[in-house]
Amino acid sequence: MDWQAARDAFQQGELLAYPTEAVYGLGCDPRNQAAVEKLLELKQRPVEKGLILLAADYSQLVSFVDDLAIPQDKRFSVFSQWPGPVTLLLPAAAHVPRWLRGDFEQIAVRVTAHEPARQLCRALNSPIVSTSANYSGQPPLVRAEDVREAFGDKIAWVMDAPTGGATRPTKIIDPLNSKIFRD
Structure with a gap:
């Protein structure tokens, strides 16, 4: 795997594609507004919806999450979900911009157990924005060659x-109130 090419593209604000648990994902540096806007424009995805951040471990996400706002009595139920195919809506850190969290006070985050995606996040030493590889309204792509073609x-x-072989997108839940947004 050419990790240096991935790091270079990431640092230059370019878009990357990578396999997730169920489909290919498109991503970029979550700290780079121009890259995120390029991704939203490509996908024709409204900023109001927010984006998911994918990481190899929670330490990559902690600067995006208001960790102190996660109550002590909820911490086990929050962190026992990971690594795995579950996206959690956690309180966003005060500095997290709207172009990442959308119209929400929370940030959608996932510590993946899918090894190729974990390797990518480790190689980048960063979480990556994660949204399905497709144009809005079109079916998500599941093979690298389809991503290149599209x-x-x-x-x-x-x-x-x-990909990880899952047949449906990952579950999205708010672990602080147990509300399920996508099952």
Whole structure:
């Protein structure tokens, strides 16, 4: 795997594609507003919806989360979900911009157990924005060659590895009130 090419693209604000638990994801540096806006424009996705951050471990996400706002009595139920195919809505840190969290006070985050995606986050030493590889309203793509065909040179780096085999997108829950947003 050419991790240096992935790091270079990430640092230059380019878009990357990588396999997740169920589908290919498109991502970029969550700290780079221009990169996030490029991704939203490509996907034709409204900023109001917010985005998911994918990470290899919670330490990569902690600067985006208001960790002190997670009550002590909820911490086990929150962190016992990971690593795994569960996206959690956690209180966003005060500095997290709208272009990441959308119209919400929370940030959607996931510590993946899918090894190729974990390797990517480790190689980047960062979480990555994660949204399905497709144009809004179209079915998500599940193979690297389909991503290359659909998006061409709009994606600077495509990881060629299998998805995790899940047949549905990851569950999204608010672990502080147990509300399920996507099952």
